[in-house]
Amino acid sequence: MLHQEKILNIPAIRRMPTYLHKLLKMQAEGKVSVSSTELAEYMNIELIVVRKDISLTGISGQRRIGYDVNELIRYIKAYLGWEETIPAALVGAGSLGTALLGYDDFEHYGFRIEWVFDSSPDKIGTEIYGREVLDVRQIASQFAVRRPEIAVICVSNAAAQEVADQLVASGIRYIWNFANVSLNVPPGVVVQREVIAGGLAMLAVRRKMDRKRTGSNLLQSVRKKLFHK
């Protein structure tokens, strides 16, 4: 993981599902080709960035007529390893967990949450989006028969490490962690920590840059008035 951090184009990878979302929509609308310009407008990023992103998938560009929508979908899915369905488990059926269960796009990404666990007696036995909520103490016994490839942790920060330990002990190797804690896991287990505030930081920096620009524009106009009038 330390090694990968260096060589992966993280922003590009994070953008892939957004391209896929757009392309799947175009596919559903019967569109057969898409230009990088169209994608750049949709993504609100520069054309050169779109072209770089897409070249990562290994597709050969047909610049004049654009990319074939179906082919580009296949290439992005192959790039992400999303051709097959990946079974997943969710631990923590609170508001965030429920939001993830209701996220429509996952099914298109071959990501299927098949198990839902919670520790609350109020939730165990109920159904959320058609999945029965199981007792978190059943993780080991459930996964003894058949286990998911990915587990999503949506429990409180205080409970997250214990849940991670249970998951690792049950053979889970990929954890998508929404709790705001750094999990200790043995080598070979991959944790993707999701920090919701990361996007807020992006927005905050943009806001700060705007303010600086507005500030310097103001300063410039004051200068102009003072010296060039």
Next chain:
Amino acid sequence: MLHQEKILNIPAIRRMPTYLHKLLKMQAEGKVSVSSTELAEYMNIELIVVRKDISLTGISGQRRIGYDVNELIRYIKAYLGWEETIPAALVGAGSLGTALLGYDDFEHYGFRIEWVFDSSPDKIGTEIYGREVLDVRQIASQFAVRRPEIAVICVSNAAAQEVADQLVASGIRYIWNFANVSLNVPPGVVVQREVIAGGLAMLAVRRKMDRKRTGSNLLQSVRKKLFHK
């Protein structure tokens, strides 16, 4: 925004809240200094990446004794423009909106959700984490008196554009969009689109790399057995 995309170190900015989370915890525990090695271990990234990230804030490094915790917190907050409290509004009090309302760390980032709107009669008038849910049709009248700097959109994909139009008409310039749609906004309005599946893509690529490695290791061991035995 198009211009900024080029010059911003996006992964570094997204990591800032995670550093801040760790540093605030250390501050609460009474720790006064932190080494980049400690931060690298916590973040699970390489030392050189941590040093680059931190140098972005403009703090001068004291490599032998580490960084002063309080000072580093100040520099990160200044870098993000998080010294002052930014009032915000949330539109959509569903499961994801509720999860955001319950996100403890926002208060440390000076991000305060003061308005909550929803369109559902079941929710309007109820309280979520101490905030009263207002009718979404009240956005304009509410913001006529005093308005937030940032609005968070957590409504359905189908309703998102209409909500964005209302927000922009009410003078909102910064939108944090959790709906899975590309919003059309006039120039000068900044939209940070949050695609939850971005993290899943990261995890998927790591999984694919592991599989390739395991595959090639297998191949190598087969080769060894065949040719070097």
